[in-house]
Amino acid sequence: MAKQRVLSGIQPSGKLHIGNLVGALQNWVKLQEQYECYYFIADWHALTSQYADTSQLKEYIKDVLVNCLSAGLDPAKATIFQQSHVPGHAELHVLLSMITPLGWLERVPSFKEKQEAVTDKDLNTYGFLGYPLLQSADILIYRANYVPVGIDQMPHLEITREICRRFNNFYGEVFPEPEGLLTEFPKVPGTDGRKMSKTYGNCIYLSDTPKEVEQKVRTMMTDPQRIKRTDKGDPELSPVYHLHKIFSTKEEQDQVAEGCRTAGIGCIDCKKILIKNLFKVLEPLWEKRNVFLEKPKDLEDIISAGSHKANNAASETMEQVRKAMKLDNIVSL
Numbered sequence: 032m033a034k035q036r037v038l039s040g041i042q043p044s045g046k047l048h049i050g051n052l053v054g055a056l057q058n059w060v061k062l063q064e065q066y067e068c069y070y071f072i073a074d075w076h077a078l079t080s081q082y083a084d085t086s087q088l089k090e091y092i093k094d095v096l097v098n099c100l101s102a103g104l105d106p107a108k109a110t111i112f113q114q115s116h117v118p119g120h121a122e123l124h125v126l127l128s129m130i131t132p133l134g135w136l137e138r139v140p141s142f143k144e145k146q147e148a149v150t151d152k153d154l155n156t157y158g159f160l161g162y163p164l165l166q167s168a169d170i171l172i173y174r175a176n177y178v179p180v181g182i183d184q185m186p187h188l189e190i191t192r193e194i195c196r197r198f199n200n201f202y203g204e205v206f207p208e209p210e211g212l213l214t215e216f217p218k219v220p221g222t223d224g225r226k227m228s229k230t231y232g233n234c235i236y237l238s239d240t241p242k243e244v245e246q247k248v249r250t251m252m253t254d255p256q257r258i259k260r261t262d263k264g265d266p267e268l269s270p271v272y273h274l275h276k277i278f279s280t281k282e283e284q285d286q287v288a289e290g291c292r293t294a295g296i297g298c299i300d301c302k303k304i305l306i307k308n309l310f311k312v313l314e315p316l317w318e319k320r321n322v323f324l325e326k327p328k329d330l331e332d333i334i335s336a337g338s339h340k341a342n343n344a345a346s347e348t349m350e351q352v353r354k355a356m357k358l359d360n361i362v363s364l
């Protein structure tokens with residue numbers, strides 16, 4: 032039996048960080064062993080908020096690809112491609128826009144949330160409003176069975192399912208209705224305690240040097256109650272401890288938690304343990320990054336081959352779409 036298909040993408044809106052690694056890339060690596068996976072660099076999506084300055088877009092695209100490969104994605108097992116290299120995404124986006132009620136887009140949770148959070152950019156554009164519709168086109172054009180999401184992201188997938196049902200109701204059963212492949216994505220705190228995000232500038236980037244990683248961890252927030260070394264604290268109030276939950280062993284987590292509560296360990300010592308464990312994860316990735324960065328032609332070949340394969344799959348779907356919508360070739364009478 033043919034493997035069921037998984038679709039997921041990542042925006043090149045900045046350099047990737049450790050939150051992207053544990054929240055997406057490590058999961059993608061596992062999924063490629065079980066499913067037919069299509070993973071794409073969502074460069075058109077990056078333009079929904081980064082449209083005014085595209086000067087670093089190529090560098091960010093390269094950073095995404097290098098990190099995907101360094102994290103363990105295998106072009107022989109998964110199709111890795113660039114969104115803008117497959118024109119069908121744009122064509123299906125246009126066709127879906129003709130049948131999608133405006134209210135569906137306006138009620139997507141992230142629409143107002145991001146508008147309120149991002150104050151240095153004008154997000155009152157159709158591109159930003161239509162982001163979920165382009166996302167729906169990304170999923171449906173590959174007739175994906177599953178999309179890996181966290182439970183809080185299900186509302187974003189639900190609009191794709193609604194659009195899928197509406198299209199099929201109008202034109203016949205063209206698309207399978209995609210399901211969420213529920214995954215436990217850890218919440219990765221940034222250096223300031225908020226969620227790690229390029230928007231907040233609080234990231235530990237996968238491209239950071241060992242010295243930069245160490246410096247960022249050493250200056251991280253800890254429990255505000257621990258002003259002096261002898262003050263007792265609550266580890267749950269410390270972003271450093273929450274990173275320990277992701278990168279440290281259970282024994283080490285227990286050690287730093289107890290040390291925080293009893294003032295038996297200082298914040299610097301706590302951070303040293305975290306730095307050691309971050310390096311265990313990042314050093315193999317750094318080594319692979321250096322290898323891929325020295326072979327730009329290999330990177331071009333990988334993205335070209337993946338985009339070619341993705342384009343073939345997308346073209347097959349678009350033939351069905353045009354036929355269903357009576358937009359295929361018309362014979363002259």
